Amino acid sequence: MLAAIGVSSVEELFRDIPEGVRFERELDIGPALSEQELSRHLEELAARNVDSGKELSFLGAGIYDHYVPAVVDTVLQRGELLTAYTPYQPEMSQGVLQAIFEYQTVICELTGMDVSNASGYDGTTVAADACFVAKHATGRTKVVVTQATNPQVRQVVKTYAPGFGLEVVEVPHRGGATDPDELREAATDAACVIFQQPNFFGVLEPAPELAAAANETGAIAVAHVDPISLGVLEAPGVYGCGMAIGEGQSAGNYQSFAGPHYGFLAAKHDFIRRMPGRIVGETLDTAGERGYVLTLQTREQHIRREKATSNITTNQTLLALGGLVHLSWLGPQGLREVGETCMSLAQYAKSRLAEAGFQPLFPEQTTFKEFAIGAGRNAQDAIRTTRERGVHPGYALGRDYEGLDDALLVAVTERRTPADIDRLVEALSTR
Amino acid sequence: MKLIFEKSQTGRRGGDLPNYELPPAKVPDALRRETPPRLPELAEPEIVRHFTELSTRNFGIDTGFYPLGSCTMKYNPRVNERLAMLPGFRDLHPYQDEDAIQGALELMWRLQEALIEVSGLQACSLQPAAGSQGELTGLMLMRAYFADRGEGDTRDTIITADTAHGTNPASVTMAGYKLAKVETDARGNVDVAHLREMVDEHTAGLMLTNPSTLGLFDEHIEEIAGIFHQAGALLYYDGANLNAVCGISRPGDMGFDIVHINLHKTFSQPHGGGGPGGGPIVVRDKLEPFLPVPAVVQDGDRFALDYDRPKSIGKVRGFTGPFGVFVRSYAYIRSYGPRLREMSEVAVLNANYLLARMREGYDLPYDRLAMHEFVLSARTLKREHGVSALDVAKRLMDYGFHPPTIYFPLVVPEALMIEPTETEAKETLDEFADAMLAIAREAEEDPELLHEAPHGRPVKRLDEVLAAKRAIVKYGFEDHPDLGATPQQPRQLEAQKGA
Numbered sequence: 001m002l003a004a005i006g007v008s009s010v011e012e013l014f015r016d017i018p019e020g021v022r023f024e025r026e027l028d029i030g031p032a033l034s035e036q037e038l039s040r041h042l043e044e045l046a047a048r049n050v051d052s053g054k055e056l057s058f059l060g061a062g063i064y065d066h067y068v069p070a071v072v073d074t075v076l077q078r079g080e081l082l083t084a085y086t087p088y089q090p091e092m093s094q095g096v097l098q099a100i101f102e103y104q105t106v107i108c109e110l111t112g113m114d115v116s117n118a119s120g121y122d123g124t125t126v127a128a129d130a131c132f133v134a135k136h137a138t139g140r141t142k143v144v145v146t147q148a149t150n151p152q153v154r155q156v157v158k159t160y161a162p163g164f165g166l167e168v169v170e171v172p173h174r175g176g177a178t179d180p181d182e183l184r185e186a187a188t189d190a191a192c193v194i195f196q197q198p199n200f201f202g203v204l205e206p207a208p209e210l211a212a213a214a215n216e217t218g219a220i221a222v223a224h225v226d227p228i229s230l231g232v233l234e235a236p237g238v239y240g241c242g243m244a245i246g247e248g249q250s251a252g253n254y255q256s257f258a259g260p261h262y263g264f265l266a267a268k269h270d271f272i273r274r275m276p277g278r279i280v281g282e283t284l285d286t287a288g289e290r291g292y293v294l295t296l297q298t299r300e301q302h303i304r305r306e307k308a309t310s311n312i313t314t315n316q317t318l319l320a321l322g323g324l325v326h327l328s329w330l331g332p333q334g335l336r337e338v339g340e341t342c343m344s345l346a347q348y349a350k351s352r353l354a355e356a357g358f359q360p361l362f363p364e365q366t367t368f369k370e371f372a373i374g375a376g377r378n379a380q381d382a383i384r385t386t387r388e389r390g391v392h393p394g395y396a397l398g399r400d401y402e403g404l405d406d407a408l409l410v411a412v413t414e415r416r417t418p419a420d421i422d423r424l425v426e427a428l429s430t431r
Numbered sequence: 432m433k434l435i436f437e438k439s440q441t442g443r444r445g446g447d448l449p450n451y452e453l454p455p456a457k458v459p460d461a462l463r464r465e466t467p468p469r470l471p472e473l474a475e476p477e478i479v480r481h482f483t484e485l486s487t488r489n490f491g492i493d494t495g496f497y498p499l500g501s502c503t504m505k506y507n508p509r510v511n512e513r514l515a516m517l518p519g520f521r522d523l524h525p526y527q528d529e530d531a532i533q534g535a536l537e538l539m540w541r542l543q544e545a546l547i548e549v550s551g552l553q554a555c556s557l558q559p560a561a562g563s564q565g566e567l568t569g570l571m572l573m574r575a576y577f578a579d580r581g582e583g584d585t586r587d588t589i590i591t592a593d594t595a596h597g598t599n600p601a602s603v604t605m606a607g608y609k610l611a612k613v614e615t616d617a618r619g620n621v622d623v624a625h626l627r628e629m630v631d632e633h634t635a636g637l638m639l640t641n642p643s644t645l646g647l648f649d650e651h652i653e654e655i656a657g658i659f660h661q662a663g664a665l666l667y668y669d670g671a672n673l674n675a676v677c678g679i680s681r682p683g684d685m686g687f688d689i690v691h692i693n694l695h696k697t698f699s700q701p702h703g704g705g706g707p708g709g710g711p712i713v714v715r716d717k718l719e720p721f722l723p724v725p726a727v728v729q730d731g732d733r734f735a736l737d738y739d740r741p742k743s744i745g746k747v748r749g750f751t752g753p754f755g756v757f758v759r760s761y762a763y764i765r766s767y768g769p770r771l772r773e774m775s776e777v778a779v780l781n782a783n784y785l786l787a788r789m790r791e792g793y794d795l796p797y798d799r800l801a802m803h804e805f806v807l808s809a810r811t812l813k814r815e816h817g818v819s820a821l822d823v824a825k826r827l828m829d830y831g832f833h834p835p836t837i838y839f840p841l842v843v844p845e846a847l848m849i850e851p852t853e854t855e856a857k858e859t860l861d862e863f864a865d866a867m868l869a870i871a872r873e874a875e876e877d878p879e880l881l882h883e884a885p886h887g888r889p890v891k892r893l894d895e896v897l898a899a900k901r902a903i904v905k906y907g908f909e910d911h912p913d914l915g916a917t918p919q920q921p922r923q924l925e926a927q928k929g930a
Contacts, residue, residue, distance in 0.1 A: 001784040001857060005800075010776050013783055013800055014679060016648045021685045027678045029545045032768030035510050042762060046519025048534030050527065059524045062749065069446055071475055076703075077512065078486040079493030085502050086705040089824065089834050090895075091888040095489030096704035099482070102435050102471075105905040109468035115904050118705060121560035124749040132605070152749045159723075159745030163571060163607040204462055234464050247749075256515075257535050258525035258750035259560070260707030272902060278705060283898035284914050285891035286883070295898040301563070301601035302839070306610045311601035314561040314695060318703025328435060328478055329445030332467040337448050343456035366459055383528065395526050418451055 060370045060411020061395040062150050063258055064250045067415050072252055072325045090293040097292035100280040103324040110230040111244035112237025113266035118278035119320040123247025124156035126263035129276045130243050132164055134192030134220045141166055142190045148173040148199035151400040176203045176362030184213035196224040202370030211240035227251040229368055231335030243267045252326030253319050262316035276310030338414050342369035346412040349421045356429045361407050370411040379408045389427035435471045435481050436906050443472045488889045490833055496859050500804045500836035500848025503674045503696035511759040520758050525750040536734035539727045542761040546713050550690045551683025554719035557711045557752040563598040565691025565710030569667050570606035571744045573635050575721040586635035594840040599638045615842055619647040619797035630658055636665040642675050642802035644840040656686025673697045675803035678772030688715045698760035709756035723747050777853035778803040785851050788864035792871035796843050804850035806843050813845050818874040818881050820845040828885035830866035
């Protein structure tokens with residue numbers, strides 16, 4: 001090979017690298033490991049974690065332990081899908097392209113929107129993307145986010161905002177939910193209003209009223225929704241939202257220490273040419289047969305460069321495919337049943353906990369699969385003592401909300417049983 | 432083939448849920464869903480067959496050679512998939528207490544240390560979800576750094592090369608900076624004289640890929656770094672091409688202050704048909720206080736998440752980043768150890784060998800030794816036989832290869848950007864070179880064969896103009912439009928661009 005190139009050594013291939021910037025020693029990153037040694041090393045690291053098979057967990061707060069059917073793993077390990085790049089060459093990539101088209105359809109069906117992108121990084125970055133769309137669609141420079149929206153989402157929006165030239169205004173919650181009048185006032189001159197449904201406390205917001213309040217001021221209503229709730233809860237597109245965004249993890253992805261997962265961003269037709277990221281469209285080949293391609297690419301960075309609607313290239317296609325497979329496996333009936341099952345289990349947990357003296361923090365509110373309770377002591381302490389009994393009772397709300405140091409956010413998915421909930425009540429009650 | 436919705440049968444489903452026989456929960460009427468979403472209704476065997484059929488209509492690195500320039504399509508070791516699925520990694524929640532996630536934190540800390548060593552810099556954040564998000568994060572760090580020094584209002588411009596990935600200028604805009612573009616000289620290096628004219632007190636920094644998207648190492652990199660540092664500006668390294676230089680030359684030693692690394696390129700996270708990726712950033716110590724929170728830190732023999740970073744830019748993604756990607760990339764790095772240098776050497780050897788084999792059939796705009804990739808041009812084929820880079824790409828499919836990246840970088844007309852990576856055998860490289868040379872001959876003898884290619888794929892050439900014009904971006908069920916109903920005029924098809 002060297003002879004064909006016309007050099008006498010591999011070193012010579014690097015002759016264009018100035019001597020002053022050549023790295024002369026060996027990389028200090030540990031010795032090369034054989035597959036067996038590597039497996040032993042990583043198995044040992046994994047064993048130092050307490051996974052949800054070892055400890056009964058009621059943690060949620062944005063990442064949920066929903067059941068992932070085996071068929072998801074099977075499809076995602078197909079090498080032709082797993083090891084493909086972004087489908088730049090459509091004739092080589094009809095499998096991925098059609099799957100994305102089907103995913104876009106499923107997201108539009110769930111959210112009541114007209115167009116979905118091929119996915120965003122996660123449920124936080126799609127919120128920043130939505131702000132960017134809204135800024136350019138309205139020409140306004142303020143965005144409103146409710147405080148009952150996931151704190152991770154709010155933090156990411158705030159990090160992106162200065163570069164976008166946006167000011168971020170937060171609207172406080174009142175007893176666990178957002179007041180539409182207060183939201184309307186804050187939304188004056190806003191490009192968009194982001195609220196979460198169900199919100200971070202698991203509470204069902206008066207979502208149609210919040211959307212109406214935003215729309216009255218000319219702001220775009222953006223609902224941050226949980227896909228697993230959308231067999232039970234109304235689609236944001238039906239109650240006046242211009243965009244629907246969310247974290248896809250609960251549909252088709254393992255917890256995986258928060259990633260990789262997928263975020264989704266769907267919108268009404270008005271915003272189709274402002275959408276960030278990849279979009280797949282239907283077309284015909286030269287023989288008149290149906291096929292799929294990346295489309296509306298004049299929005300994108302590789303064509304528009306500094307005038308693009310986003311810098312995104314790599315997104316989360318494989319994880320979104322996991323969502324498509326899971327939702328296809330459930331079907332409309334199954335999706336509704338998951339939502340109803342989570343909700344009735346959560347209802348059972350809420351009343352059992354209340355009987356044991358752990359009152360709901362927002363007793364007036366209806367909740368979905370997650371709810372806040374008073375732990376009767378510092379929540380971090382409660383977590384510590386409950387974990388000694390092999391149960392993680394939930395998320396300490398005081399991490400993100402002032403004055404809620406004694407509050408726990410308890411998540412109940414369809415993977416928890418009534419017996420599991422009884423164990424939670426017992427563990428939390430034992431001091 | 433049919434869409435999954437077209438295979439639906441009302442009432443069919445993939446699987447059942449447990450029934451806990453609890454009283455049903457009540458959703459307030461105003462919030463309850465009225466019309467069910469039209470999700471597919473299929474039994475599990477039909478679901479498996481649908482997605483298996485889709486996979487047979489797709490090409491991955493497992494299928495064959497995938498020399499997509501700038502994308503580093505190397506083999507993805509299967510052991511990494513098995514390891515990422517260990518319950519101790521897969522079934523872990525980010526809000527668990529630190530004592531319950533020590534293995535995960537240690538893995539992330541070790542990955543950070545490895546990336547720091549490979550980059551020649553001092554501090555790392557794994558949080559960005561992809562290369563382009565790493566870019567944006569890096570630019571946010573520049574803003575925070577200059578604001579902290581009281582220069583936030585003056586330094587408002589970022590310089591990029593005319594060969595830059597499209598993500599660079601797009602990130603500049605998203606970070607709120609002005610963009611300036613420096614030209615490439617006749618040898619394919621940054622035009623240093625042009626650069627000297629551009630850099631002034633308004634310059635915040637440079638974004639550069641080195642080796643560049645032309646696959647060439649910039650011979651004046653030390654001088655370039657000097658120009659920026661003298662002006663008090665910073666240098667950002669787009670790590671998309673890091674596969675060329677691991678253990679050979681480090682961005683930090685070249686003078687760069689901020690680097691992003693595409694874990695799905697150099698460090699073998701499978702790309703999944705468009706993600707997931709990972710875009711960690713590694714920085715010089717003066718930028719460490721501005722990194723996203725939380726930081727993963729070592730504290731004695733324990734590992735911890737540090738949120739106490741008052742100067743931090745904040746968060747660019749949820750939690751600590753795409754952990755499953757970290758497992759695979761950490762495993763990949765440990766499987767090589769110091770032999771990462773050999774990885775890059777073989778990648779460069781393979782690229783130069785392919786270049787040597789193919790140069791007789793195509794134009795070579797910059798005649799230098801390549802690094803891990805190289806750019807040819809189909810300019811002569813186009814001029815003499817009316818055969819474009821797109822035609823060559825489509826014809827390659829008939830030979831069983833994924834095409835290279837085409838029409839990029841923009842400075843080369845009819846560009847074909849080829850990156851073989853280190854995981855390809857010489858026999859594969861020879862077969863590919865033979866195919867490319869055969870196509871060059873076909874262009875002369877039978878150009879129509881190329882215009883009409885591909886001939887052996889599940890679909891013929893697709894009409895991208897029609898797709899953009901009609902914008903059918905979801906299935907419409909009973910109202911789904913039939914594109915075939917109105918006969919189409921033959922048209923010039925828009926080119927797909929890569930990277």
